[in-house]
Amino acid sequence: ELKVEQNPLFLSMQEGKNYTIYCNYSTTSDRLYWYRQDPGKSLESLFVLLSNGAVKQEGRLMASLDTKARLSTLHITAAVHDLSATYFCAVGGGSNYKLTFGKGTLLTVNP
Amino acid sequence: DGGITQSPKYLFRKEGQNVTLSCEQNLNHDAMYWYRQDPGQGLRLIYYSQIVNDFQKGDIAEGYSVSREKKESFPLTVTSAQKNPTAFYLCASSISGTGSGELFFGEGSRLTVL
Numbered sequence: 025e026l027k028v029e030q031n032p033l034f035l036s037m038q039e040g041k042n043y044t045i046y047c048n049y050s051t052t053s054d055r056l057y058w059y060r061q062d063p064g065k066s067l068e069s070l071f072v073l074l075s076n077g078a079v080k081q082e083g084r085l086m087a088s089l090d091t092k093a094r095l096s097t098l099h100i101t102a103a104v105h106d107l108s109a110t111y112f113c114a115v116g117g118g119s120n121y122k123l124t125f126g127k128g129t130l131l132t133v134n135p
Numbered sequence: 136d137g138g139i140t141q142s143p144k145y146l147f148r149k150e151g152q153n154v155t156l157s158c159e160q161n162l163n164h165d166a167m168y169w170y171r172q173d174p175g176q177g178l179r180l181i182y183y184s185q186i187v188n189d190f191q192k193g194d195i196a197e198g199y200s201v202s203r204e205k206k207e208s209f210p211l212t213v214t215s216a217q218k219n220p221t222a223f224y225l226c227a228s229s230i231s232g233t234g235s236g237e238l239f240f241g242e243g244s245r246l247t248v249l
Contacts, residue, residue: 028177055236066225066240067178074235112177116236122193123238125170125177 026051026117030126038134040102045129047096047113055116056089056096060109103133137162139241141226146246156211156244158226165231167209172223185231221248
């Protein structure tokens with residue numbers, strides 16, 4: 025059974041600082057996704073990572089995938105308040121495109 | 136605009152009642168999914184369907200039922216057998232086959248059992 029672990033689950037950081045969220049998964053996969061969720065809202069797709077070594081960047085967020093280590097990272101550079109949200113990673117397994125989600129990381133960026 | 140429409144957005148139900156949540160997509164996606172989210176938790180898969188007239192149980196299917204009679208529609212019924220139905224329900228769709236597997240989500244339906 026595929027298990028996905030994110031850490032930390034809670035992250036409080038100051039504006040302007042850098043930090044990394046980690047996503048580990050238990051079985052082989054080459055499909056990993058990052059989503060953002062604002063309070064009371066649905067999930068918004070951030071990144072789709074489909075191969076070992078994939079790196080994608082959008083604004084202050086950068087995601088990478090190491091399939092050999094079964095690890096993805098979401099790096100936040102010079103955080104701003106607008107990045108406050110819950111971030112989920114999700115891992116694909118098998119041919120049926122079923123995704124397994126981590127519990128999410130609640131990020132709070134303080135002025 | 137293409138997208139996924141869920142209704143109703145908020146729903147209140149008395150114990151013992153069945154309720155059906157609607158999910159319609161106009162993205163021409165083959166696959167559709169239902170997830171449940173509880174406060175402070177990740178998403179858990181209830182049911183999914185890769186083609187019309189076919190669907191599979193996810194990790195927490197007990198107390199739920201679905202149908203897939205049309206490609207664009209995937210309604211979820213929360214039955215009275217579901218012990219703790221209060222939650223946020225999210226419908227999603229994706230391209231099957233050679234697609235990336237990326238899920239696109241609706242706005243969600245929040246169900247509260249009184």
